[in-house]
Amino acid sequence: xxxxxxxxxxxxxxxSVGADDVAIALSQEAQSRGIEINLxxxxxxxxxxxEPLVEVETSSxxxxxxxxxxxxxxxxxxxGFLSGGDHxxxxxxxxxxxxxxxxxxLTFARxxxxxxxxxxxxxxxxxxxxxxxxLERESSAIVEDVTVSGLRGRGGAGFPAGIKWETVRKxxxxxxxxxxxxxxxxxxxxxxxxxxxxxxxxxxxxxxIAGRAVGADTGYIYIRSEYPHAIRALNEAxxxxxQANLLGQNILGSGLAFTIHIRxxxxxxxxxxxSSMLESLEGKRGQVRAKPPxxxxxxxxxxxxxxxxxxxxxxxxYVLASGGKTYSEYGQGKSRGTQPFQLAGDIxxxxxxxxxxxxxxxxxxxxxxxxxxxxxxxxxAQVGGPLGAYIPETAxxxxxxxxxxxxxxxxxxxGGVVVFNESVDMARQARFAMExxxxxxxxxxxxCRIGSVRGKExxxxxxxxEDLEKNLAVLxxxxxxxxxxxxxxxxxxxxxxxxxxxxxxxxxFGLARQAAE
Amino acid sequence: xxxSVPEPDENRTVLQLCQDYGSRPENLVEILHxxxxxxxxxxxxxxxxxxxxxxxxxAEVHGVVSFYHDFRRAPSGKTxxxxxxxEACQAVGCDALKEHAMQALSTGVGTTSSDGAVSLEPxxxxxxxxxxxxxxxxGDLHGRVTPEKLDSLVxxxxx
Numbered sequence: 001x002x003x004x005x006x007x008x009x010x011x012x013x014x015x016s017v018g019a020d021d022v023a024i025a026l027s028q029e030a031q032s033r034g035i036e037i038n039l040x041x042x043x044x045x046x047x048x049x050x051e052p053l054v055e056v057e058t059s060s061x062x063x064x065x066x067x068x069x070x071x072x073x074x075x076x077x078x079x080g081f082l083s084g085g086d087h088x089x090x091x092x093x094x095x096x097x098x099x100x101x102x103x104x105x106l107t108f109a110r111x112x113x114x115x116x117x118x119x120x121x122x123x124x125x126x127x128x129x130x131x132x133x134x135l136e137r138e139s140s141a142i143v144e145d146v147t148v149s150g151l152r153g154r155g156g157a158g159f160p161a162g163i164k165w166e167t168v169r170k171x172x173x174x175x176x177x178x179x180x181x182x183x184x185x186x187x188x189x190x191x192x193x194x195x196x197x198x199x200x201x202x203x204x205x206x207x208x209i210a211g212r213a214v215g216a217d218t219g220y221i222y223i224r225s226e227y228p229h230a231i232r233a234l235n236e237a238x239x240x241x242x243q244a245n246l247l248g249q250n251i252l253g254s255g256l257a258f259t260i261h262i263r264x265x266x267x268x269x270x271x272x273x274x275s276s277m278l279e280s281l282e283g284k285r286g287q288v289r290a291k292p293p294x295x296x297x298x299x300x301x302x303x304x305x306x307x308x309x310x311x312x313x314x315x316x317x318y319v320l321a322s323g324g325k326t327y328s329e330y331g332q333g334k335s336r337g338t339q340p341f342q343l344a345g346d347i348x349x350x351x352x353x354x355x356x357x358x359x360x361x362x363x364x365x366x367x368x369x370x371x372x373x374x375x376x377x378x379x380x381a382q383v384g385g386p387l388g389a390y391i392p393e394t395a396x397x398x399x400x401x402x403x404x405x406x407x408x409x410x411x412x413x414x415g416g417v418v419v420f421n422e423s424v425d426m427a428r429q430a431r432f433a434m435e436x437x438x439x440x441x442x443x444x445x446x447x448c449r450i451g452s453v454r455g456k457e458x459x460x461x462x463x464x465x466e467d468l469e470k471n472l473a474v475l476x477x478x479x480x481x482x483x484x485x486x487x488x489x490x491x492x493x494x495x496x497x498x499x500x501x502x503x504x505x506x507x508x509f510g511l512a513r514q515a516a517e
Numbered sequence: 518x519x520x521s522v523p524e525p526d527e528n529r530t531v532l533q534l535c536q537d538y539g540s541r542p543e544n545l546v547e548i549l550h551x552x553x554x555x556x557x558x559x560x561x562x563x564x565x566x567x568x569x570x571x572x573x574x575x576a577e578v579h580g581v582v583s584f585y586h587d588f589r590r591a592p593s594g595k596t597x598x599x600x601x602x603x604e605a606c607q608a609v610g611c612d613a614l615k616e617h618a619m620q621a622l623s624t625g626v627g628t629t630s631s632d633g634a635v636s637l638e639p640x641x642x643x644x645x646x647x648x649x650x651x652x653x654x655x656g657d658l659h660g661r662v663t664p665e666k667l668d669s670l671v672x673x674x675x676x
Contacts, residue, residue, distance in 0.1 A: 013645050016660035048647040187603030190644040225550075225587050226643050228656060266546055266585025269641060283545035285584040301543075343647060345608030350647025373609070382604055386641075418605045418646065432607070436641065442584075 003036040004082045005057040009112065011044035011197050012229040013190065018069060019052035025070045026054070029077055037082070043198020045112035046352030047099055049373075055094055058084045064094040099349060099368055104330060106338050107315045108191075108354050111198035117236050119244055122201045130320030131246070134209045135254045142213040143169055146316065148324030150336025155181055155272070155309030156384065156413040156489070158402045161316075164306060167296040168214040171304035176216035178207050179281065179300055179307045182223040182230070183265050183272040186385025188344040188416030191352055192310035195340075196223070196230035199314070200237035204260060206313035208251065209320055210306055211258040219260040220300070222277050225267055234262055269386075269440035273488050274307040276442055287442045288488045309414070311340060331357035335401035345381075345418035346372045355400075362396035365419055376421035380504070382429075384413025386436050387493035389500035390420075390429065409500060411493070426505035431459040433497040441490060448491025451482040455498065465510050472509070475502075527555060531563050535570035542571045545581055549588055558589040594629040594636035596674045598622065598667075599653040602639045605646035614650045617664040622671065635671065 008014075008023040023039060030037045047053055050066035054076075063084040065076060072089060079087040091097050105111075114121040122128070134142050147162025168176060180203065184192040196203060207219045223231055238260055241247045249257045263281055265271050271280045275289035278300050299305025315337065319327045328336045335357035341364055343350045348370035355364075365371070365381060372378055380390045383400075389410035391398065398408050405412050420429075437452035455478050461471045479495035486492040507513050529537070534551045538544035545567070552563050559582055568578045582588045600618060602611055615626060624630040624637050645651035648660030654670045662670070 012658050013648055013660060016645050016651065016658040017648055051648070184644060185642055187601075187642045188605040188646045189642075190646055193644040226640065226653075229658075263547065264550055265587075266550075267587035267640075268585050280546060281543075283541075283543040283547075283581070285580050287584075344605040345646065345649070347647065386604060416605075416646070418608055420608045424608070429604070429607075432604070436603075440641070 003038040005038045005040060006082070007040050007042045007055040007057070007062070008052060009044045009198075010041035010229075011051075011112075011194060012227070013048050013194075014044050014051040014053070015229070017051050017067065021070050022052045022054065022068050022073070025073045029073050033077060035077075035082065040115050042114060043112045043116050044194055044352075045094065045100060046108065046194060047097065047349070048351035049349045050091070054081075056082055056084060060084070061093045061095060064091040064097060065089045066091065099351070099353070102368070103354050104338050104356050105354050106318045106327070106330070107202075107311060107340060108195065108199070108352065109318070110202065111195055114199075116198050116200055116233060117240060119201065119240055122199075126321060127201055127317070128205060128246075130317035131205050131209055132252070133320050134212050135252060135256060139169055139213050139215060142209065142320065145324040146213070146319055149319040149327040150324075150331070150334070151312065151315055151319060151327065152335070152402070153309060154311035154315070154339070154414065155274075156186075156411070158412065161308060161312055164296055164308070165210065165214050167294075168216070168304045168306050171297060173304050175218070175301075175303045176214055177300045177303055177305040178210045178214070178216050178219040178313075179274075179278065179295075179305055180207060180219065180221040180310060180313055181272060181274060181277055181307055182221050182227075182310050183277060184227075184310070184414065185224060185269040185272045186387075186414050186416050188382065188418035189342050189385060189414045190344075191340040191342050191415065193227050193230050194352055195310060195314050196227070197233045200230075200233050201241065202314045202317055203234075203310055204237055204241050204247070206316035207260060208247065208256075208258050209316050210308070210313060212256055214304075214306055216306065217257045217259065219258065220263055220281055221260060222263050222265060222271070222281055224265045224271075231262065231264065238262070268442075269436075270442045270490055273490060275488070277307070278305070285442070287444045288490075290487060311414075332399070332401055333357075333403050335403060339400065339412070339415050341400065341415045341417060343369045343417050343419070346374050346376075346421045347419045348373045357401035358399050360396065361391060361398050361400055361417070364400065364417055365396060369417075369419065372419060372421045374421050376423065378419055379422045379424055380420050380426070382418045382420070382497060383416070384411045385416050386433065387411075387489060387496055388413045388416075389496050390426065390504065391500070392504040395504075409496075409503075411496070426501040426508035427459065427463050430498045430501040430509075431456055431463065433494055433501075434459060437490060437494040445485070445487040445491060447482045447485040448487070448494070451478050451486075451491060452494060454478055455482070455494075459498075462509055468510055472502075472511075526551075529555065531566040532570055535567060540570050542573055545571060545573070545578070546585070549582060549585075553588060558592045592633075594633055596635045596671060597638060597653075597655055598635060598671060599638045599640040599643070600626070601641070601643050601645070601649065601651040602626075603641040605642070606649035606651055609649045611650040614652075614662060614664060614667065618667060621664070621668055
């Protein structure tokens with residue numbers, strides 16, 4: 001019998017619940033039983049509640065077992081799991097698990113499927129098709145395809161990628177840059193991390209295509225220091241790409257030159273804001289820049305720069321390979337394509353769900369997520385990170401796309417969904433939003449720097465019921481000022497969680513619920 | 518010029534570390550990471566040498582050092598426990614875990630225990646939001662951390 005292939009993820013989340021120990025124990029157990037296995041450390045499938053998720057390759061497909069702990073391994077061998085045998089931890093064929101089967105995996109097609117650093121597997125699963133097409137085309141045709149796809153910035157702002165690229169392409173300059181924003185600081189989000197660990201070549205391929213499209217020969221990936229696993233994966237992926245002539249001075253003999261450098265952040269949330277990130281890349285304090293000029297015209301070191309999120313750039317290879325039109329057939333309205341949603345917080349089945357825009361929040365939280373992990377009723381979900389709105393459970397029928405969320409006073413952000421149960425105190429959450437802004441404000445503009453401190457102090461007074469009416473008026477005033485007067489989204493959006501909490505959960509602030517509600 | 522991730526190298530002087538990065542001011546953040554990886558923190562002497570090497574004022578270097586949460590001006594405890602206090606972990610009880618950690622480790626958040634054994638640091642998101650509460654102990658990420666698990670992680674890191 002030839003060696004059976006067994007997959008154990010090396011994704012940081014899987015490792016955080018024991019995947020490394022499971023991988024070691026599996027190898028030892030196989031050895032002691034005289035069974036030869038071929039152990040592959042893949043990325044995560046994103047079914048994080050099942051991690052460590054062990055998969056076994058059989059003639060009928062890959063069988064999933066999870067969550068596996070070291071103490072389960074002997075029993076798994078006894079049950080014949082290497083040929084897909086029945087076991088309490090068994091979930092049948094991985095691809096048929098409803099959580100995965102009901103997704104539309106375009107950006108994450110390979111994540112969790114292959115060894116992230118196996119270039120041959122990458123190619124046999126559709127990798128490099130987009131790049132090769134791009135190398136044969138005019139730069140304007142590449143940008144056109146990205147424009148047709150409707151792909152918008154997945155970092156949170158949702159600006160059309162094609163328009164940004166066209167602006168940079170049209171600039172004439174001696175130097176242009178592609179900067180990948182991998183400073184994924186929003187609580188409740190981990191899609192960038194999963195992709196960089198699970199399919200780093202896709203990101204690199206997307207950056208080379210971007211370089212080709214706009215005429216840039218240098219790329220930077222600005223990655224947060226909190227992601228050591230992703231940093232390691234990307235460093236290895238870059239050297240593999242260099243050795244394979246997919247980065248360098250003459251990529252695949254096409255004459256195209258492109259190099260990628262990694263830069264590590266310093267633990268500052270604000271550096272996820274694009275101009276702050278550019279300052280940090282220049283070795284400075286990460287203070288935001290006033291716009292205009294926009295980075296597409298004057299970005300890194302004053303040169304025309306594409307700044308895109310990891311997910312935006314990692315979607316580009318699919319767009320080029322399958323055509324912009326194919327990508328645009330997913331989604332609804334002006335929100336085209338798919339969004340990798342991330343289910344987090346108190347949720348039974350937390351993980352990554354890539355779906356076409358338009359899935360409802362309820363389908364995500366109840367359908368995919370299965371409600372709370374604690375078993376207590378869901379009260380609210382914060383969508384879009386620390387600057388996103390708290391949406392009450394009664395409003396979960398909202399469609400998850402840029403426009404529908406905006407209409408209901410919320411935002412998509414980076415696609416994170418953090419679920420809270422009935423025990424949450426919304427006044428404390430509102431206070432935390434201000435406190436977080438106080439801790440992470442870059443300090444450049446007054447509404448954010450001072451407003452957040454005053455907001456926190458005012459909420460402290462509201463929480464103890466001091467001059468409730470007057471302090472609520474002050475809070476309202478502060479929120480308007482921060483929204484209208486801040487230089488960037490940090491101060492400008494901090495009021496969103498505060499006002500949404502106040503609007504939907506007034507009873508937590510000592511107010512009577514409006515009869516109208 | 519070396520690429521990004523600084524590996525601790527005790528034998529290289531600050532001057533050499535600066536030269537590894539071309540002594541270029543735009544690599545200041547990288548250089549600070551490299552020096553901190555070597556020493557565990559950024560001393561006054563190191564910052565003075567970096568400023569001289571990059572032709573920056575000490576005030577400029579101080580400005581950068583003080584901006585980023587990662588940089589320390591004093592040695593950390595032997596074990597560094599980073600506890601995530603952001604929303605996704607709040608939803609699954611990180612506040613109670615924080616209270617437990619402060620008691621068990623005899624230290625506050627953002628401080629080092631008086632015997633220098635443990636530093637307890639707040640962090641806002643480790644990207645493990647579906648498996649919270651999340652904690653990082655000496656660079657290793659852990660998920661679904663209960664008070665008991667935290668105790669065993671810290672005592673394991675000690676030995």
